[in-house]
Amino acid sequence: MGERKVLNKYYPPDFDPAKIPRRKQPKNKQITVRMMLPMSIRCGTCGTYIYKGTKFNSRKEDCIGETYLGIQLFRFYFKCTRCSAEMTFKTDPQNSDYTVESGASRNFEPWRKEDEVVDKEKRKREAEEMGDAMKALENRAMDSKQDMDILAALEEMRSMKSRHAGVSVDQMLEILKHSAHQKEEKTVAELDEEDEELIKSITFRNSKDYVKRIEDDDDDDEDFGIPGQPSVMSKVLCSEESIVERSL
Structure with a gap:
């Protein structure tokens, strides 16, 4: 069994490779x-x-x-x-x-169509630049401008990333919380202004006065009536006095 694994073969001294007959195969054999x-x-x-x-x-x-x-x-x-x-x-x-x-x-393979379009544009550009030196110069200038724009965009992204790299999670949450609080205060102020405009828009038929807004710090015993007319509390007191007089 060992002889079939030998890599070197024995060639006798009188070996002539030209005497080996060649096989004749068809020209286009499958x-x-x-x-x-x-x-x-x-x-x-x-x-x-x-x-x-x-x-x-x-x-x-x-x-x-x-x-x-x-x-x-x-x-x-x-x-x-x-x-x-x-x-x-x-x-x-x-x-x-x-x-x-x-x-x-x-x-159908869409990437093959894209490659064909790119190759067609490349061949068209080479044909245009073949006999026109100015066209070749313009194309090189446009390519260099495009490369500079790409490098500027990459540099901007790199600087933005470096600025954001120093921001911690706690700082980010604090900034978001502060912005949300400011937005809420702004919304409340806008609602107050809308309420004030609505109150001022209410007028009476025979009076040019508008309804006064009730502030939160007003006392409970303040007169809530309309200017020029008796308040609700005064009407209640008058009615109670009349009832007492009748009973007497």
């Missing part, structure tokens, strides 16, 4: 590989959704005559997990991605 689905797709036959990361056995082959900057493109054949319909996709080294070729449709 091989079976185990892989995971690199994207979410929908089967075009039964409509089943097959999600990214699904493991399956596929057949791999070279795309004859299709290269990108010397990189060979590969095609993969696999079957649907439900209806066993054959689907194919191939590599896309230009975008570092894969493209569905037949038998299925790729699910």
